[in-house]
Amino acid sequence: MKTAIKVLGSFLAFALALAPHETTAQSYPSKPIKFVVGYSAGGGTDILARMFGQTLTEQLGRQVIVENKPGADGSIAVEYVAKAPPDGYTLMVGTSAEMVFNAGFRNNLPYDLAKDFIPIIHLSANPMVFAVNPTFPAASMKEAVALARAKPGKFFYSSGTAHFRVGAELFNKQAGTTFVHVPYKGSGPAVNAAVVGEVSLVVTSVASSMTQLRAGKLRALAVTSLKRSSYLPDIPTLSESGLDFEVGEGVPSWTGLFAPAGTPEAIINKLYGEVSTVLKSERMKERYASLGYGTSELSPAEFGAAHKAEIVKWTRVIRDLNL
Numbered sequence: 645m646k647t648a649i650k651v652l653g654s655f656l657a658f659a660l661a662l663a664p665h666e667t668t669a670q671s672y673p674s675k676p677i678k679f680v681v682g683y684s685a686g687g688g689t690d691i692l693a694r695m696f697g698q699t700l701t702e703q704l705g706r707q708v709i710v711e712n713k714p715g716a717d718g719s720i721a722v723e724y725v726a727k728a729p730p731d732g733y734t735l736m737v738g739t740s741a742e743m744v745f746n747a748g749f750r751n752n753l754p755y756d757l758a759k760d761f762i763p764i765i766h767l768s769a770n771p772m773v774f775a776v777n778p779t780f781p782a783a784s785m786k787e788a789v790a791l792a793r794a795k796p797g798k799f800f801y802s803s804g805t806a807h808f809r810v811g812a813e814l815f816n817k818q819a820g821t822t823f824v825h826v827p828y829k830g831s832g833p834a835v836n837a838a839v840v841g842e843v844s845l846v847v848t849s850v851a852s853s854m855t856q857l858r859a860g861k862l863r864a865l866a867v868t869s870l871k872r873s874s875y876l877p878d879i880p881t882l883s884e885s886g887l888d889f890e891v892g893e894g895v896p897s898w899t900g901l902f903a904p905a906g907t908p909e910a911i912i913n914k915l916y917g918e919v920s921t922v923l924k925s926e927r928m929k930e931r932y933a934s935l936g937y938g939t940s941e942l943s944p945a946e947f948g949a950a951h952k953a954e955i956v957k958w959t960r961v962i963r964d965l966n967l
Contacts, residue, residue: 682718718742
């Protein structure tokens with residue numbers, strides 16, 4: 645009899661322990677959700693956040709608000725989310741730039757990228773492209789390299805986030821060029837700098853540059869992926885351009901959804917399920933195709949493991965490049 649009572653007591657204790665989590669998942673969300681973006685409005689990350697915000701507002705029946713907090717290569721936004729209550733109502737729409745590469749660029753970050761966040765889901769994969777102002781006197785990436793070698797330090801490139809800079813600087817090292825970096829607060833301003841001629845070259849994502857490329861205000865020279873982008877099928881890869889560039893798709897260029905550490909697992913799983921449903925919808929597939937985004941199918945656990953591994957790897961690479 646005593647054994648039966650103990651078993652029953654253990655079962656009730658277990659059930660009571662689970663109850664708050666189940667209640668949390670069932671009642672979430674009960675108020676507006678905030679998507680925080682570390683860059684200016686109009687860039688690729690901002691566009692993506694607003695796309696998902698609008699769709700999730702309709703799907704969840706609660707408003708999803710996008711809040712831009714540009715500055716310090718995305719670090720202002722990251723710190724804000726890291727210190728937010730872990731209740732699922734303040735989330736980071738972060739790129740690999742601020743969620744991976746800033747660990748290598750900045751020694752005294754007021755947060756720990758590996759410990760202070762829970763990766764929820766990849767929102768997009770973003771192939772990189774080297775694009776120039778239409779007046780730039782090179783018709784190919786190979787010609788651009790020849791120009792840069794002949795006139796060291798004369799040509800400038802823009803980037804809006806850290807991973808594009810790392811890709812460009814790895815290219816500089818491997819190609820023997822000295823394209824000079826000019827930083828901007830997001831991919832939108834970086835792309836515009838090349839459009840108006842402030843710089844000769846922009847290194848950015850296909851998605852962030854697609855509108856200007858289609859309008860003829862930028863000219864793509866090459867993509868850094870191992871294969872041609874389905875969104876820019878006429879643009880060669882760097883390898884096809886005759887350049888032995890080893891980065892390829894190895895430089896992670898993605899956007900993901902993150903929650904502050906301590907957010908209940910039930911909420912993480914619910915967000916993953918809701919966003920996965922959006923990603924699989926025909927509506928979102930069509931929008932991705934029009935903007936040049938790719939997708940990834942990592943679970944929260946897989947995304948978390950990959951995220952931590954990337955932080956370790958690319959911190960080492962950045963220090964080796966002495967950026």
